[in-house]
Amino acid sequence: MQLSRKWVLALLCAPVTFLLAFFIVPFILIVIQSFQTQDGAWAADNYAKIFGEGYYWATLFDTFRLSLWVTVCCFIIGYPLAYYIVRRIESRWVRRLMYIVIITPLFTSNIVRAFGWIVLLGRKGLINDTLVGAGIIDRPIALLYGQFSIILGLVYIMLPFMVLTIASVLQNIDKSLEDAARDLGCNAWTAFLKVTFPLSLPGVVAGSLIIFTLTVSAYVTPSILSGGRELVMSMLIFQQYGAILNFELGAALSVVLLVTTLILVVFYMLVLDRGSKPSAARG
Amino acid sequence: MERRAPSLGQMLLSASAWITILFLALPLVIIVSTSFTASAFLQFPPAGFSLKWYAQFLGDRSYLDSLALSGWLAVSATATAVVLGVPVALVLTRAQFKGSRALAALFLSPLILPPIVIGAALLQFGTSTGIARTFWVLYVGHVVLVIPYIVRTTLASLAGFNNSLEEAAQDLGASAVSTFFLITLPLIKPGIIAGSLFAIIISWINVELSMFNTTASLMPIPVKLFNYIQYNVDPMIAAVSATTIYVAIIVVVALDRVIGIDRAATN
Numbered sequence: 001m002q003l004s005r006k007w008v009l010a011l012l013c014a015p016v017t018f019l020l021a022f023f024i025v026p027f028i029l030i031v032i033q034s035f036q037t038q039d040g041a042w043a044a045d046n047y048a049k050i051f052g053e054g055y056y057w058a059t060l061f062d063t064f065r066l067s068l069w070v071t072v073c074c075f076i077i078g079y080p081l082a083y084y085i086v087r088r089i090e091s092r093w094v095r096r097l098m099y100i101v102i103i104t105p106l107f108t109s110n111i112v113r114a115f116g117w118i119v120l121l122g123r124k125g126l127i128n129d130t131l132v133g134a135g136i137i138d139r140p141i142a143l144l145y146g147q148f149s150i151i152l153g154l155v156y157i158m159l160p161f162m163v164l165t166i167a168s169v170l171q172n173i174d175k176s177l178e179d180a181a182r183d184l185g186c187n188a189w190t191a192f193l194k195v196t197f198p199l200s201l202p203g204v205v206a207g208s209l210i211i212f213t214l215t216v217s218a219y220v221t222p223s224i225l226s227g228g229r230e231l232v233m234s235m236l237i238f239q240q241y242g243a244i245l246n247f248e249l250g251a252a253l254s255v256v257l258l259v260t261t262l263i264l265v266v267f268y269m270l271v272l273d274r275g276s277k278p279s280a281a282r283g
Numbered sequence: 284m285e286r287r288a289p290s291l292g293q294m295l296l297s298a299s300a301w302i303t304i305l306f307l308a309l310p311l312v313i314i315v316s317t318s319f320t321a322s323a324f325l326q327f328p329p330a331g332f333s334l335k336w337y338a339q340f341l342g343d344r345s346y347l348d349s350l351a352l353s354g355w356l357a358v359s360a361t362a363t364a365v366v367l368g369v370p371v372a373l374v375l376t377r378a379q380f381k382g383s384r385a386l387a388a389l390f391l392s393p394l395i396l397p398p399i400v401i402g403a404a405l406l407q408f409g410t411s412t413g414i415a416r417t418f419w420v421l422y423v424g425h426v427v428l429v430i431p432y433i434v435r436t437t438l439a440s441l442a443g444f445n446n447s448l449e450e451a452a453q454d455l456g457a458s459a460v461s462t463f464f465l466i467t468l469p470l471i472k473p474g475i476i477a478g479s480l481f482a483i484i485i486s487w488i489n490v491e492l493s494m495f496n497t498t499a500s501l502m503p504i505p506v507k508l509f510n511y512i513q514y515n516v517d518p519m520i521a522a523v524s525a526t527t528i529y530v531a532i533i534v535v536v537a538l539d540r541v542i543g544i545d546r547a548a549t550n
Contacts, residue, residue: 002377002378002379003373003374003377003378005378007378007459008374008378008380011370011371011373011374012370012371012374012386014366014367014370015367015368015370015371015390015430016386016389018367018423018426019389019390019427019430022405022408022423022424022426022427023393023401023404023427024389025408026401026404026405026407026408027400027404029404029407029408029411030400030403030404030407033407077299077303077306078303080296080299080300080303081299081300081303081304083296084296084297084299084300085300088293088296088297088300095545096539096544096545098304099544099545099547099548100535100539100544101304101307101308102304102307102548103535103538103544103547103548104311104528104531104532104535105307105310105311107484107488107530107531107534107535108311108488108527108528108531109487109488109490109505109508109524109527110488110490111490111505111508111509111512111524112311112314112505112508112524112527112528113310113311114512115310115314115508115512115516115520115521115524116309116310116311116313116314116524117310118512118516119310119313119314119317119325119327119516119521120309120310120313120327122325122516124326125327126313126327129327156306156307156310159303159306159307160307163303164548164549167548167549168548168549171549188290188292188293189292213395216397217397217398217399217400217491219399219490219491220490220491220509223513224509224512224513228513234397234399234491237399237400237403238399238494238495241403241406241495247407250403251403251407254397254399254400254403254404257397257399257400258396258397258400261395261396261397265395
């Protein structure tokens with residue numbers, strides 16, 4: 001049933017007004033404020049500060065480096081699991097169980113998940129206890145509140161996105177292609193590398209971009225698992241609003257984060273567009 | 284096809300997959316089991332069994348208030364998002380017009396924009412309109428946050444839709460409105476319910492957007508947990524955290540019942 005023009009306008013009136021008022025206008029306000037100084041004068045001082053002062057620039061750079069690491073780790077850990085679920089699990093129940101284990105963390109607050117790692121990684125936590133008990137180390141080592149725990153915590157948070165994105169692409173790749181390669185003399189590994197893996201690349205890229213975008217703006221996990229000792233961009237933003245009360249600089253940092261994210265998203269769309277072509281060809 | 288004996292590579296693959304599954308489950312299992320400890324500090328394996336930490340947090344008025352606020356926020360934001368989002372999905376599938384891509388992008392964009400920036404923007408907006416740090420600013424923020432989930436799942440259920448039922452209803456004299464409520468809505472209901480479950484949980488676990496707009500007496504449960512965990516870790520927090528995990532499990536099971544977890548997972 002096609003909707004008439006009158007219906008379209010009637011149906012869109014409330015939702016569009018709502019988003020304009022409570023989503024677009026607030027963003028415009030932030031952009032405006034980012035071009036003001038604390039005395040209310042118009043200037044690009046905040047941006048000059050962000051890109052000129054080593055402190056802000058270094059945090060930006062650290063955040064990107066962290067996101068890259070998290071993305072790479074998620075790919076290395078996530079791909080085999082996605083492949084295993086789609087190609088090796090025969091029982092529907094086992095597959096279902098695995099999906100439940102992957103999705104439940106996604107439905108649990110980042111705080112709760114970070115808290116789980118505090119319990120696991122603490123000086124008296126399970127990992128230190130096990131290592132000491134097994135005689136591998138004499139005394140507990142500091143696993144928490146450093147680069148290691150931040151990366152581990154973020155990989156844990158982001159991993160489901162990678163697994164699910166790759167799994168959904170793998171599901172649509174015809175299994176007989178790999179079988180054909182094997183009949184033609186490839187071993188399992190080369191058949192995978194030459195046939196399935198290249199076809200699954202759109203999923204890998206999509207998952208990576210989702211994870212990179214989410215990690216760049218992550219706040220909760222790095223704040224809890226760094227104990228405040230390592231800064232990322234979003235922590236810098238919240239500091240400006242919460243502690244330093246420099247809303248203008250906070251706004252400029254928000255805009256930088258926003259523009260970064262938008263660039264990544266556009267890139268994502270382009271990849272997705274290209275990725276959808278082979279699947280259309282497959283019918 | 285003949286069954287090949289498992290090679291070293293296949294064994295490595297299944298080992299790594301199961302270790303990853305364990306990795307994903309471990310922190311949640313640890314929290315749930317330590318929440319039942321009888322000791323006064325967090326330890327694993329837990330010492331003894333006791334419900335006292337649950338009793339302690341359920342006896343604390345401020346936690347109940349936070350839970351109630353979060354629950355109310357999630358339900359009211361989701362209900363509003365359904366009312367606003369379903370018509371958008373209908374328009375996007377049922378009308379051809381210029382700007383439909385822009386419309387879709389507008390309604391899906393809260394999904395990808397950093398929630399911390401949405402939070403900052405809302406604080407700004409709240410300050411200039413005088414609703415800063417009230418329930419209302421949290422409410423509109425959460426509606427914005429969850430709308431994409433409703434639009435997306437409704438779009439998905441409208442995409443595989445059999446139009447002939449609607450046409451039959453109209454041929455039999457039903458008006459556009461009654462066709463929608465008698466035919467279309469019941470058919471896309473699973474999609475709307477699935478979207479609502481996603482929306483409820485996204486609102487329920489949100490910190491980044493909420494934390495800009497909270498006060499001591501207006502604090503959703505994840506923000507309260509967040510403030511507490513930065514200074515203290517104790518079994519009571521494990522009990523509060525475990526409670527939020529139970530909610531997550533209930534929602535996942537509900538999703539499985541409504542649309543099947545494998546569909547929900549790879550959608």
